Amino acid sequence: MNRFTKMDMMGHWIDTEWVPLYPKKTLVTLWVSDACTHRLVLDRFDRGLSLAGGYKFIHYEQIECSVITKIHTYSQKGDVLQGMGAYVYQFEPVDDDEIIEVLVMASYFTDQGNMICLACVPEDFLKVWASFSNECQRIYSSLTPGPKVVVIGGRTNSFIPDVDWEDVILPEDLKTTIMDDVQSFFKKGVDVYKRLKLKPFRKLLLAGVPGTGKTMLCSALAKWALDNKYLVIYVSSADHAGSTFGKIQQALMVAARSKYPALILLEELDAYLHDREKALVLNVLDGSESSKNEQGTLLIATTNYPEAIDERVLKRPGRLDRIFIIPETKSAHDAQRMLQQYLNDMWQDDHAPVAEMLVGYPGAFIREVAVYALTRVAYDDLTDLPAALLEDSFHRLKNQIDAKDDFLKERDKERDESKAGQQ
Numbered sequence: 001m002n003r004f005t006k007m008d009m010m011g012h013w014i015d016t017e018w019v020p021l022y023p024k025k026t027l028v029t030l031w032v033s034d035a036c037t038h039r040l041v042l043d044r045f046d047r048g049l050s051l052a053g054g055y056k057f058i059h060y061e062q063i064e065c066s067v068i069t070k071i072h073t074y075s076q077k078g079d080v081l082q083g084m085g086a087y088v089y090q091f092e093p094v095d096d097d098e099i100i101e102v103l104v105m106a107s108y109f110t111d112q113g114n115m116i117c118l119a120c121v122p123e124d125f126l127k128v129w130a131s132f133s134n135e136c137q138r139i140y141s142s143l144t145p146g147p148k149v150v151v152i153g154g155r156t157n158s159f160i161p162d163v164d165w166e167d168v169i170l171p172e173d174l175k176t177t178i179m180d181d182v183q184s185f186f187k188k189g190v191d192v193y194k195r196l197k198l199k200p201f202r203k204l205l206l207a208g209v210p211g212t213g214k215t216m217l218c219s220a221l222a223k224w225a226l227d228n229k230y231l232v233i234y235v236s237s238a239d240h241a242g243s244t245f246g247k248i249q250q251a252l253m254v255a256a257r258s259k260y261p262a263l264i265l266l267e268e269l270d271a272y273l274h275d276r277e278k279a280l281v282l283n284v285l286d287g288s289e290s291s292k293n294e295q296g297t298l299l300i301a302t303t304n305y306p307e308a309i310d311e312r313v314l315k316r317p318g319r320l321d322r323i324f325i326i327p328e329t330k331s332a333h334d335a336q337r338m339l340q341q342y343l344n345d346m347w348q349d350d351h352a353p354v355a356e357m358l359v360g361y362p363g364a365f366i367r368e369v370a371v372y373a374l375t376r377v378a379y380d381d382l383t384d385l386p387a388a389l390l391e392d393s394f395h396r397l398k399n400q401i402d403a404k405d406d407f408l409k410e411r412d413k414e415r416d417e418s419k420a421g422q423q
Contacts, residue, residue: 007031007116009067010105013086014120017065018103026123034117035140036133037087037106044139044257050246052131054094060087060104068107084108084115091128100125135250138233142258145231149222149265150254153247154236161226163219169338169363170213171330178204178324182221182298186230186261190296199287200296203319205269207306208326211364214302217326218265221300225263231255235266243271245280252284256291262298269301270309285319329366332356338363342370343385346377350387357394365401369394 011029019027035041045057065086084107091100103120121129137157141150148158168175185202193200206214222232233251237243248266255262266272272281301320303309329335336355340347358366373393377385 006107007118010107010116010118013065013067014103014105014118018120022122027120028123028126030119030121030129032104032117032119032133033137033140034106034115035136036119037104037117038136038140038143040143041136041139045135046250046253049135049250049253050094051091051135052127055091055100055128056094057089057132058092058099059090062087065105068105089132091125091132100128102129138254139257142231142233142254142260142262145226145229145258145260147226149226149232149234151234151236152251152254153241153244154234154238159234161219161223161232163216163223165220165224167341168213168217168220169334169341170217170326171334174324174326178217179224181322182224182263182300185298186228186296190261193296194294199292200294201287201292201299202296202321203285203299203301205306205320205323206300206302206326207323208304209328209362210304211362212326212328213363214304214326215267216363218267218300218302221263222265225261229260231258231260231262233262233264235264237268237271243268243274245272245277245284248272248281248284252291252297255293255297258293259295261295262293264297264299266299266301268303270303270305273309282319328360328362329358330360332359335359335361335366338366339370342367343374346374346385348385348387351385351390354387354390354394357391365397369397372397 014029042060047056047058050056063086068085085105087104087106089102089104091102093100100122102122102125104117105119106115106117108115119129134157138150138152141148141158148160151158165179170178181204189202190200193202206217208214222234225232231254233254235247235251237247241247251264251266255264306323329338332352332355335358336352339351339355339358343351354369358369369390370393373385373390376389376393382389
């Protein structure tokens with residue numbers, strides 16, 4: 001039987017047996033990921049997790065279905081991995097008594113184990129179902145980490161990091177120290193934590209002004225961790241919910257459900273320390289509210305504004321185990337390496353004096369100088385990059401930054417004078 005024949009049979013059963021049970025609702029039938037029907041995923045789903053609209057997944061049970069034969073597949077340990085059949089998933093609202101039911105059907109359509117999964121969802125419940133499906137996919141990814149970073153809170157479920165550790169340009173002693181700390185925790189530190197009867201949960205903070213390469217550093221660490229078959233989770237504030245404690249808690253729960261070492265990346269920690277949820281985040285950093293992963297969880301957070309993180313976080317032992325300051329470019333050697341990396345085959349030895357001008361600037365500025373210069377090369381149909389053009393690119397961008405800084409200083413001055421006049 002091919003996939004479409006099986007899907008037609010399932011769809012007909014939905015239309016004739018399920019839809020008539022809900023005459024007042026508009027129901028939509030969707031093709032869904034088999035992660036939503038995986039038993040280990042459903043058993044590990046946090047029943048206290050708030051989905052879109054405040055709903056919570058509370059229960060699922062199998063029902064009779066004439067078009068699907070009940071079949072279970074098992075792991076080597078005897079765990080039920082997948083149950084073929086029809087199921088009712090129940091969701092509880094936060095401020096109402098009405099339980100929402102979703103029909104989920106799973107069936108093989110070939111002898112090789114190919115599977116089709118359908119869900120029949122109330123139309124006004126689609127956003128809740130999407131958040132449930134996304135969480136199922138994250139949990140499924142944590143069972144057997146793949147080559148992607150699992151994203152919590154973003155506009156996509158995952159991404160593939162493309163920055164190699166060799167691409168990161170930092171002072172060598174700092175770069176070596178960071179990697180040694182990360183490797184040592186997973187290779188030896190987890191056992192030390194356990195012997196001390198502590199949760200194997202370590203927290204590092206990368207601090208520095210914007211543009212120094214903290215995001216690039218995180219991406220390289222993510223790629224390194226994936227190469228070592230670790231679970232990598234990225235907490236994003238890019239969706240409508242923004243920076244919320246629930247996302248951190250959700251990341252820790254996904255890590256705890258995994259049987260693999262886990263790396264959690266949390267950018268802009270200061271954004272999560274707002275008054276309403278600060279105490280909750282502090283409890284997580286203490287470890288008291290963090291879920292336990294026996295293989296070890298390493299949280300790497302970043303901040304552009306360490307002054308916005310109060311002393312209860314920065315100076316209390318145990319909340320942040322180590323703080324690394326990611327500096328602007330400190331040496332002409334590092335600036336030249338960075339410039340060479342961005343210019344690639346356009347690099348010439350007579351560009352070296354421009355590299356010396358770039359000392360003290362963040363990596364993002366150096367990248368922009370290179371990109372601006374290469375853009376002008378392309379516009380003018382040049383075959384190489386003259387040193388004068390590269391130097392001119394530096395001065396143009398520096399003047400833009402200086403002009404912006406002067407504008408902001410003048411605006412701050414006017415604001416202060418206005419406040420003084422009102423007092």
